[in-house]
Amino acid sequence: MLRGATRIIDWPMEGLQRLIGERRMPYVFLLPNLAFFGVFVFVPISINFLYSVTGGPALFPAERPFVGAGQYAYLFDCGSFVDPSSCREDHFWRGVSNTLRFTAFQVVAMVLLSLLTAIVLNMKIRGRGFFRAVYFFPVLLSPVVVALIWKWILQRDGLLNAGITGLGGDKILFLSEPGWAMFWIIFVSVWAHMGFYTLILLAGLQAIPADIYEAAEMDATPRWRVFWRLTLPLLWPNLIVVIVLALIRAVQTFDEVFVLTGGGPGTSTLMVVQYIYETAFSNQVQNFGLAAAASVVLGIVLFALTLAQLAFSQRKSS
Amino acid sequence: MKIAQLLTARRDASHRHWTDIAAYAYLLLGVVLMFGPVLWLVLSSFKTQAGLLEFPPSLLPMSQKEISVAGYPQPLPLFTVTMEDGTTRQLAQVRRVGIQSQMVDPDNPSQQYRVAIDKRVPVREFSLATENYTEPLARFAFPRFLANSVFVTVVATLITLLINSMAAYALSIYEFKGKNAAMLMVIGTLMIPITIILVPVYLVVTKLGLVNSLWAVILPGAATPTGVFLLRQYMLTLPRDLIEAARMDKASEWQIYWRIVMPLTLPALAVLAIFSIMWRWNEFLWPLAVLTKTEVYTLQIGLNAFQGELQTQWQYLLAMTVMTLTPVAIVFVFLQRFITTGIANTGMK
Numbered sequence: 001m002l003r004g005a006t007r008i009i010d011w012p013m014e015g016l017q018r019l020i021g022e023r024r025m026p027y028v029f030l031l032p033n034l035a036f037f038g039v040f041v042f043v044p045i046s047i048n049f050l051y052s053v054t055g056g057p058a059l060f061p062a063e064r065p066f067v068g069a070g071q072y073a074y075l076f077d078c079g080s081f082v083d084p085s086s087c088r089e090d091h092f093w094r095g096v097s098n099t100l101r102f103t104a105f106q107v108v109a110m111v112l113l114s115l116l117t118a119i120v121l122n123m124k125i126r127g128r129g130f131f132r133a134v135y136f137f138p139v140l141l142s143p144v145v146v147a148l149i150w151k152w153i154l155q156r157d158g159l160l161n162a163g164i165t166g167l168g169g170d171k172i173l174f175l176s177e178p179g180w181a182m183f184w185i186i187f188v189s190v191w192a193h194m195g196f197y198t199l200i201l202l203a204g205l206q207a208i209p210a211d212i213y214e215a216a217e218m219d220a221t222p223r224w225r226v227f228w229r230l231t232l233p234l235l236w237p238n239l240i241v242v243i244v245l246a247l248i249r250a251v252q253t254f255d256e257v258f259v260l261t262g263g264g265p266g267t268s269t270l271m272v273v274q275y276i277y278e279t280a281f282s283n284q285v286q287n288f289g290l291a292a293a294a295s296v297v298l299g300i301v302l303f304a305l306t307l308a309q310l311a312f313s314q315r316k317s318s
Numbered sequence: 319m320k321i322a323q324l325l326t327a328r329r330d331a332s333h334r335h336w337t338d339i340a341a342y343a344y345l346l347l348g349v350v351l352m353f354g355p356v357l358w359l360v361l362s363s364f365k366t367q368a369g370l371l372e373f374p375p376s377l378l379p380m381s382q383k384e385i386s387v388a389g390y391p392q393p394l395p396l397f398t399v400t401m402e403d404g405t406t407r408q409l410a411q412v413r414r415v416g417i418q419s420q421m422v423d424p425d426n427p428s429q430q431y432r433v434a435i436d437k438r439v440p441v442r443e444f445s446l447a448t449e450n451y452t453e454p455l456a457r458f459a460f461p462r463f464l465a466n467s468v469f470v471t472v473v474a475t476l477i478t479l480l481i482n483s484m485a486a487y488a489l490s491i492y493e494f495k496g497k498n499a500a501m502l503m504v505i506g507t508l509m510i511p512i513t514i515i516l517v518p519v520y521l522v523v524t525k526l527g528l529v530n531s532l533w534a535v536i537l538p539g540a541a542t543p544t545g546v547f548l549l550r551q552y553m554l555t556l557p558r559d560l561i562e563a564a565r566m567d568k569a570s571e572w573q574i575y576w577r578i579v580m581p582l583t584l585p586a587l588a589v590l591a592i593f594s595i596m597w598r599w600n601e602f603l604w605p606l607a608v609l610t611k612t613e614v615y616t617l618q619i620g621l622n623a624f625q626g627e628l629q630t631q632w633q634y635l636l637a638m639t640v641m642t643l644t645p646v647a648i649v650f651v652f653l654q655r656f657i658t659t660g661i662a663n664t665g666m667k
Binding site: 006009010013014017022023025026027029030032034035036037039040041042043044045047048051059060061116117120123125131132133134135136137138140141142143144145148149150151152153157158159162165166190191198200202203223240252254255259273276278280281288291293295297298299302303306 | 319333337341342345348350351352353355356358359362371373374375480481482484485487488489491492494496497502503504505506508509510511513514515516517518519520521522524537538539540541546570571572573575576577583590596599600602603606609618621622625632635636639642646647650651654657658661664
C-alpha cells in the first residue's frame with residue numbers, strides 16, 4: 001500500500017527530472033518550503049509596513065487610505081514617556097511598561113534559577129534522571145493548561161489561601177491585586193519554562209571536561225572558587241545564549257498571562273503582544289493600522305535581540 | 319573488587335560537603351513545587367462540585383456517604399451524631415428544619431430523632447467523581463475540539479516533515495546557484511515570530527478564504543526554519559558515497575531523497591516530529607486570532623473559552639484540563655530522553 005503510494009510520487013518526479021534536468025532538481029526540492037515562507041512570512045512582513053502607514057477599519061490594503069507616519073505619531077504621542085497615562089494610546093504604553101518590568105524580573109529569576117538547578121543536577125546525585133525530568137516536564141504543558149493549573153491554586157478558596165488561613169493569615173486575592181498579579185505571572189512563567197533553560201545549561205556543564213575539576217580537587221580548591229574561576233567562565237557562552245533567548249521570549253509573553261489574568265486587574269499585567277492582539281482582533285473597532293505599527297516597533301526590538309544572539313553564538317563557535 | 323569498594327566508600331564519606339545536603343533539599347523542594355500543582359489539579363478534578371467548594375479543601379476527593387433507607391425513595395446523607403448522653407452514632411438525615419435536623423436510624427427506620435445541626439458531622443468516604451470526565455464529553459463540544467486538535471497536529475506535522483526534509487535535502491546534498499540566498503531566507507524567517515506579523519498573515523489567510531478553517535492554523539507554521547536546520551545538520555553527516563552509488567545505479571534524485579536519505583534521517587525526523595507535535599498541540603495566539611467559530615476551536619482555544627464561561631463549574635474545567643494535558647504527559651513519559659537530548663543538542667524548543 002505504502003509502496004504503491006510512493007510509486008505514484010516517483011513517476012511524476014522522474015518525469016520532471018527528465019524534463020528540467022538533474023541540475024535543476026534542488027530547486028524543486030526547495031520550492032514547497034520557500035513557497036510557504038514566502039506566502040506566510042515574507043509577503044506578510046512587507047504588508048505589515050503597508051498596514052502601519054495606512055488607516056481606517058478596512059482589512060484589504062487597497063481600501064485603506066494612506067496616513068504616512070500617522071499611526072506611529074499616534075502611538076508615540078506622549079506627554080512624558082515615563083508616565084503611560086500621559087500618552088494618547090495609554091494602553092500601548094502600559095503594555096510597554098508592564099512588559100519591561102516583567103522581562104527584567106522574569107529573565108533574572110529565570111537565569112539564576114535555571115543556573116542553580118543545572119549546577120545541582122550536574123552534581124553526583126542519585127536519581128538524576130528523575131529530578132531532571134521533574135524540572136523539565138512543565139515545559140511541555142500548554143500555556144492554557146499551565147495558567148489553569150495555577151489559577152486553581154491561586155483562586156480565593158484555593159490551596160494557597162487554605163495554607164495561609166491555616167497559618168492564621170487572611171485570604172489574599174492574588175490575581176485581583178496588581179502587585180500580586182505581576183508577581184504570580186512572573187512566578188508561573190518561570191515555573192513553566194525554566195526546565196528548558198536548565199537543560200541548555202546542563203548540556204553546557206556536561207561539556208566541561210572532568211579532568212579540569214579533578215585538578216582543582218587535587219589542589220583542594222574550595223568549591224565556590226571552583227565555581228567562580230572555572231565553571232562560570234567556561235559556561236559563559238551558554239549563559240549568554242540563555243539570557244538572550246529568555247529576553248526574546250519574555251518580550252513576547254502573551255499566552256499564560258492572557259489566560260491567567262487577562263491583562264488585569266485593570267491593565268496592570270497587560271503585555272505588548274496582548275495589546276497588539278486586542279487592537280487588531282478583539283476590540284469593538286479593529287484597528288489593524290495601529291496594531292501593525294505596534295508590531296513593527298516590537299519587531300525592531302526583537303530584531304536587535306536576535307542580532308545580539310547571532311553575534312554571541314558566532315563568537316561561541318569560533 | 320573489595321578494595322575498590324573500600325576506596326570509593328572512603329572517598330565519598332570524606333568528601334561529603336554541606337552543599338550535597340543542600341542539593342538534595344533543593345531537589346526535594348523542586349519535586350513539590352514542580353509536580354505538586356499538577357498532582358493537585360488531577361486530585362481536584364475528581365472532586366464533586368460540592369467537594370470543590372469546600373474550604374479548606376480536602377487533599378483527596380471525598381464526598382458524603384449516602385445510604386438508602388427502607389421507606390425513603392432517595393438515598394439519604396449519612397452523619398455521625400453526638401447524642402445527648404454523649405455517645406455517637408451514625409444517622410441518616412431525612413430533612414433539615416432551620417437549625418434542627420430530622421434524622422433516622424438506618425438500621426431501624428421507624429426510630430426518628432431531632433438533632434441540632436451543630437451536633438452532626440458528615441460521614442465522608444473516598445470517591446472519584448468520574449462524571450466530571452464523562453459529562454463534558456457528552457454535553458460540551460469537547461470531543462469536537464479534541465478531534466480538531468488531533469487533525470491539526472497530525473496533518474501539520476506530516477506537512478512539516480515532508481517540506482522541511484525536502485528543503486534540507488536540497489540545502490545539504492547539492493551545490494547550486496542561489497543556495498546561499500536560500501539559506502539566508504531560512505535564517506531570516508528564524509527571526510520573525512508570528513507575534514509580529516499577526517495582521518498581515520490574517521490578511522493572507524482571509525485572501526485564501528481560510529478564516530475559520532483548520533487549514534488556517536495548519537499552513538502558516540508548516541515551514542519551520544528550525545526544522546530545516548535540524549534536518550540539514552543531520553543530512554550533512556550522511557556518507558556521500560551512498561548517494562553517488564545510487565546515482566550510478568540510475569536512481570532519480572527523488573528516489574535518492576525518498577528511498578535513501580529519508581530512511582537514514584529517521585532519528586532527526588523523529589526529533590522534529592516530537593517538536594512539531596508539541597508546538598501544534600499547544601499553539602495558542604494564532605488559533606485564537608483566526609478561529610472565531612466554536613466548531614473549529616482547537617482544544618486550547620476551547621479550554622480558554624470554557625474558563626470564561628464555566629467559572630462556577632470548576633469540576634468540568636479541571637477534568638478537561640487534565641484530559642488536555644494527558645497526551646502530552648504520555649508522550650513525555652515515553653520519549654523523555656529523546657526530547658531532552660533533542661533540546662540539548664539543538665537549543666530549540
